[in-house]
Amino acid sequence: AQSVTQLGSHVSVSEGALVLLRCNYSSSVPPYLFWYVQYPNQGLQLLLKYTTGATLVKGINGFEAEFKKSETSFHLTKPSAHMSDAAEYFCAVSDRVNTGKLIFGQGTTLQVKP
Amino acid sequence: DAEITQSPRHKITETGRQVTLACHQTWNHNNMFWYRQDLGHGLRLIHYSYGVQDTNKGEVSDGYSVSRSNTEDLPLTLESAASSQTSVYFCASSESIVGIVTDTQYFGPGTRLTVL
Numbered sequence: 001a002q003s004v005t006q007l008g009s010h011v012s013v014s015e016g017a018l019v020l021l022r023c024n025y026s027s028s029v030p031p032y033l034f035w036y037v038q039y040p041n042q043g044l045q046l047l048l049k050y051t052t053g054a055t056l057v058k059g060i061n062g063f064e065a066e067f068k069k070s071e072t073s074f075h076l077t078k079p080s081a082h083m084s085d086a087a088e089y090f091c092a093v094s095d096r097v098n099t100g101k102l103i104f105g106q107g108t109t110l111q112v113k114p
Numbered sequence: 115d116a117e118i119t120q121s122p123r124h125k126i127t128e129t130g131r132q133v134t135l136a137c138h139q140t141w142n143h144n145n146m147f148w149y150r151q152d153l154g155h156g157l158r159l160i161h162y163s164y165g166v167q168d169t170n171k172g173e174v175s176d177g178y179s180v181s182r183s184n185t186e187d188l189p190l191t192l193e194s195a196a197s198s199q200t201s202v203y204f205c206a207s208s209e210s211i212v213g214i215v216t217d218t219q220y221f222g223p224g225t226r227l228t229v230l
Binding site: 004006009032034036041042043044045046049051090094100101102104105106107 | 118145147149154155156157158159162164172204206208210217218219221222223224
């Protein structure tokens with residue numbers, strides 16, 4: 001069965017500092033991987049996704065993530081945090097067998113301090 | 115612009131009552147999903163549908179039901195609300211291309227349900 005683990009339920013960074021949110025997955029087949037962001041009192045919106053091809057994926061708002069098969073990881077990074085990045089971030093995996101179902105991690109709340 | 119809406123946005127009900135949460139999408143997507151969001155659990159799949167008259171159980175379906183009578187709507191019903199069903203509920207949709215279910219889901223704003 002697939003699963004997703006996000007390391008750290010809360011991450012706090014200073015404005016301008018590097019953002020690193022960790023995600024590890026378990027899957028018996030090469031998965032599709034996603035990062036979603038949830039701003040307060042809103043639904044989730046897609047930040048980026050990996051399906052095939054280049055392992056470094058760029059998303060919206062300056063975020064990027066790298067698929068590392070050997071480490072079963074898909075960590076999310078941003079070189080310089082902005083106050084508007086404060087939100088909850090979810091990593092998700094799809095099983096690639098045409099179900100369209102996503103398995104979500106527990107979420108990481110990002111706090112950005114001035 | 116296409117969108118996905120949920121109503122009500124907030125609901126307080128009593129234990130044992132039947133509650134229906136509405137989800138309406140104008141993306142014309144075949145696939146629709148209901149999740150619940152709880153602290154420490156992320157989002158968990160309740161029910162999903164690949165088209166009209168199709169419904170499937172997800173990971174946490176007990177106590178919930180859905181019906182799909184048209185493409186745009188997938189209402190979620192709590193048959194007899196329990197305090198354990200206090201949660202935030204999200205509806206999502208995705209498209210199918212040439213019969214292939216795509217993985218990118220578009221989410222509604224959520225419904226916060228409190229069962230007293």
